[in-house]
Amino acid sequence: MTAKKAFGWRKQDGIRLAVIAWIVVCWWIGADRAGIDLQPFLTAAWPEAQGFDEIDGDSYRVLGDEGEVLGYVTTGTASGYGGPLTMAISMTLDGVVESVAVVEHRETPSFFRTVVDSRFLGQLAGKTNEDPIVLGDDVDGMSGATYTSLGMTQSVHRAAREIATSFLELEVPPEKRRVVFGLPEIVLIALFTIAVIRRRIKGKLSTILRWTTLLGGLLFLGFLFNSPFVLAHINMVLIGYWPEWQTHLFWYILIIGLLLFKATEEWNVYCYDFCPFGALQEIAATIGGAKPKKLRWSKFLLWAQRLLTIAAISLALIYRNPGISSYEIFGTAFALEGSNFQFALLAIILLTSLFLYRPWCRHLCPLHKNATEGLFDNTRRIARTAWQKMTKKPSPA
């Protein structure tokens, strides 16, 4: 019996499986990348040191002229927006964090640069073992880059505690692990709930509820929290990076909510009901009277969209950086952050949206059913069909 007969394969399933195999190869290449080299930080933080005695892979004892200990250096890691973020710190013998630097991160380049340029890191250097080093307590956060500033603060907090307790035997404040549950999480749950209700009713009320979630998504997920669903979220899952649930509850509600909705309703609730950039395009479409139009070279455009998505996921896996290939223009639209190319793209897309219905979603978005969502749906279909065929009992003769 051929595989086609056994599993009910379609013509394009071979291509889909090849794409999945390629993603696995990229994951494997990325896993082989080298670790962190702390030497540049050591020499910058202690230019007068005569030597550095390695305690373990990431911790060093700093030695003076006569071999006396001057201080310690170590790293701390916490979750940023796009994945783990590692900071190196140096601490003097009296427990002062003298120097800090980012040694590894997975943040979207433009957001990362904003935090660094804002001198946010200046708040972290100079802290002592007696300080809580907690965002919103003794460190001021940055609106628009909350997760990046949270990741930096937590990394320094962990590194400082490590040196103070393990090497210097100094007192540290008790650890506070509070669950971050605020307005963003409440809004997200409300959007999911309204979308569930809307799916079960018809008529004018359904349209009103859809516009409610679209405008809610635009205002809250877009302009206020700047937390839209992006390819980086999928990349994080593929890389196998799951942030702490206590500080990234929003991320978990979003991912689990989408998967649950997809599994139970077979419906992409996000794109249709509350994607903030989708809402922006729909508003433009309403103003300009845009309609879905059949474009020329539609097959080429479809495959270009798919190939871009595969390239973006491949880069994220190879570089072990979920945010590196996030080419979406959501941050450009809602936080005015991005490259010149993204600003040009945003201008073209917004103008085009007046005449063409959702041009970003239909021709460029890596999350659309033409790309990632379609691959997810079809992989699930292949697996389900194969499972049904394998477990099907032979009918009695």
Add this chain to the structure above:
Amino acid sequence: MAEDDKKTKPGVGATLWSLLMIVCLLLVIAHLVQAVSQDTSSEEDLIRSTFTTVAPTGGQ
């Protein structure tokens, strides 16, 4: 039949919109190339650009 073809075939407008989408694709590719080249700058550059100290003899 010919009239049906005329109805379903994309016109000049569709060609222009398609060209505009291709321009958008090129912009995305340019952005990706720029993002990757920025990320592949060395660890030393990253540490140097983010190094912050309160030490009087510190590097920055």
